[in-house]
Amino acid sequence: MAEITNQELINALSAKFGGKVSGFDEPYGLLTLETTKDVIINVLTFLKEEAPAKFNFLTDITAVHYPGRKHAIAVVYHLHAMVQRKRIRVKVFIDEHHPEIPTATGLWLGANWMERETYDFFGIRFEGHPDLRRILNMDELGVHPMLKQYPLEDPNRVDKKDEYFGR
Template sequence: MDKLTNELVLEKLQTKFAGHIANVSEPKGLLTIETDRETIIDLLSWIKTDETLQFIYLTDITAVHYPNLEQSFAVVYHVHSLVYHLRIRIKVFLAKEDLTIPSATTVWLGANWMERETYDFYGINFAGHPDLRRILNMDDLDVFPMRKEYPLEDPNRVDKKDFYFGR
């Protein structure tokens, strides 16, 4: 095969994981799909080992907090096919009440530190992770700093009043 395209990748994914692929988009040419927590490890393993796709490089694992959605947390995986210079973004949405997802360390050992960082900043629990603990913040910190649960500024600050800025 000469070139791998987003269309071919999507076709193969929809064939293999029928009913588990949703909200497909291509912002700036980056194929983005959503799946569920029950399918994510099978999907990641398959795109890594499939001889046609060869998405062998896990670029990043992170999360996003969407406080206004019912499933307000998205775990985001960026995977790269070094052979075909093609990337894919895979999202799994989770509800705040159940922030547990299987660990990708069974597919890529390098997922270890990425998952620890995601846990540290968002509180996502990666089931089966070999050493899930804080990596950058203090161990006794009882909040997750990247969650959008707190106001950005203190509303009682007097130096931020409009009349100081001629408004």
């Protein structure tokens, strides 16, 4: 079996989705691409069932918060084609004021827990998820701790004053 190249995957994705997939990059050889939330399920279905490498394993779903950007939250999917020993990263940038994206639980049952964790820490609502609720934090916690909305340190702490450190 010939090894599938990143360029073959780029060509297949571009032929199928055109401008809906973009931002192709290969940091450390890992093919990374960006798409939009309106076609994310179609892209993931294509990668799982039709692409030259069948990405049958969902390794992870997570997110990254980039404060100050128009679309400040990136939902990140890591997929693995076990037979072809190939990995791919798919990013979807969404608005932090309306953090919603379709669920991938219809493709991978394991997405259930990953999406719950991402919801718990980033507040991203996965539309159509069968049981979207907190998984690690307390239900009473009124914030999503991985969002960069709060100062890292309490400015009123007296043991952290610059004058104590000669600054």
